Amino acid sequence: MKLKAKKVTIRDIAEQCGVSIATVSRAINGTAGVRPEIKAQIFQCMEDCGWRSNNLESRLSLPSSERSVVILTTRREPLAEYSITTRLIDRFREEGYLPLLLVGGTSMGLEFCLQSKPFAVIFYGNPSLFREQIAALMAEQVRVVVIGSPLESDPPAPNFPVDNVALVRRAARRLLEAGHERIAFFGEFGESAHVSRRHLLPEKVRHALETIAESVPGFDPVRDSVGESYGDTTALRQFLRQSRHTGWICGNLRLAKLFYFCALEQNLQIPRDLSVVTFGQPLPEWDFPVRFTSVAADSGRTDSDILELLRRESFPTAERHHIGAILVEGNSVAEANHEK
Incomplete structure (x- = not known):
């Protein structure tokens, strides 16, 4: 019937x-x-x-281009910004927009946007590398918003930079609050597994080491840091055999998981023997034996702020909204035992 x-x-x-x-x-x-x-x-x-x-x-x-929003990222998983992405996709759908997530190939993604002219483009990464393409999009009345960009004096579009200095300082403070005096750093060092070859270090790693040195009394970037070089953890395993460090800052969750297994090889357990703080959204409890204490982008209102920005009748050519740091407590940090 x-x-x-x-x-x-x-x-x-x-x-x-x-x-x-x-x-x-x-x-x-x-x-x-x-x-x-x-x-x-x-x-x-x-x-x-x-x-x-x-x-x-x-x-x-409505024509699809007038309601489509392209979210463009070079990351397989946008790390600290991943939660922003998932919330944005849901919010855009609720508002009647058509979200499209493009991962990888930033230049090709921007060319696609120049041809399709969506309502807006949400761009992850360093906008200074694509200043001309972003300017061309905005000249076509496409609204561009940048997330997780480095701080710039002259940003090419409204942006939401993550305060990486605040993230590193918060990680160091968590270990200091637990009483750890010997703190080390494990990061992605690229072509060199040691900080002595500073000219080969990624810029983000150099900034992290400088921030830790400012935050932790007695921290020496040469003596108190070690790196993974394209998956090779030989230097870390050697470092752990010789090290008396009890507090560790790992550059991201992938490195924290590598660190866990390298520590187990030395019969060292987290957090009984070593305390670890890392960066990014924490792993689900069922995903890994340790729930790492982590420092993530405090992005709770970022999706709402971006929607409010896109609704404006007059879209700004440049505007900065800082994303600070938030501590997500896990079980990877214990009080330091100075009698060991």
């Missing part, structure tokens, strides 16, 4: 299909979580009775 169009409501559609009102709403808004066969059944029922929601009508009547 077909429903009569003049009496149909979203509740009627839900009852006819044997699903909840929330499921019908998610199908209409394109939100994830509705099985394809259920979605097809809902839309068939709507077609049979000639019913369509105002929201669906408005979304289908």
Whole structure:
């Protein structure tokens, strides 16, 4: 039996299909979580009775480029900004935008945006490397927002830089608060596994070492740091055999997991023997034996701030919104035992 169009409501559609009102709403808004066969059944029922929601009508009547938002990142997983990305995708869908996530190939991604001219582009990374392309997009009235960019005196677009100095200082302070006096750093050193070849170190690592030296009394970047060089942890294993450091700062969660296994080889356990603080969103409890204490970007309002920025009638050419640091406590830090 077909429903009569003049009496149909979203509740009627839900009852006819044997699903909840929330499921019908998610199908209409394109939100994830509705099985394809259920979605097809809902839309068939709507077609049979000639019913369509105002929201669906408005979304289908607009050209896709006017409601599309491209999220462009070079990262396989955007580390500290990953939670921002997932929240943005959900928020854009709720607002009736069509989010598209492009991972890798920044130049090609920007060329795609120049051709398709979406409503907005959310860009992760260093905008100074792509200043011309960003300027060209903004000249076409495409709204560009940059997330996680380094601080610049003349940013090419509104940006949300992560305060990396604040992240490193907070990590060092957590270990100092636990009473650790001998603190070391384990990072991605690129072509060299030792800080003595400073000209080969990535800029981010150099800044981290400088910040730790300013924050930790007696910290020596040459004596108290070691690196992974393209997956080679030989230097770390040697360092652990000789080291008396009890507190460690690992450059990211991947390195913290590597550190865990290298420590086990030396019969060292976390946090019984070594305390570790790392960076980024913590791993789920079921994912790894240790829940690392970590310092992440305090991005709780970033998605709302970006949406508010995109809604402005007059879009700013440059505006800075700093993202600070927040400590996410795990079980990888213990009080220092100075009798060891």
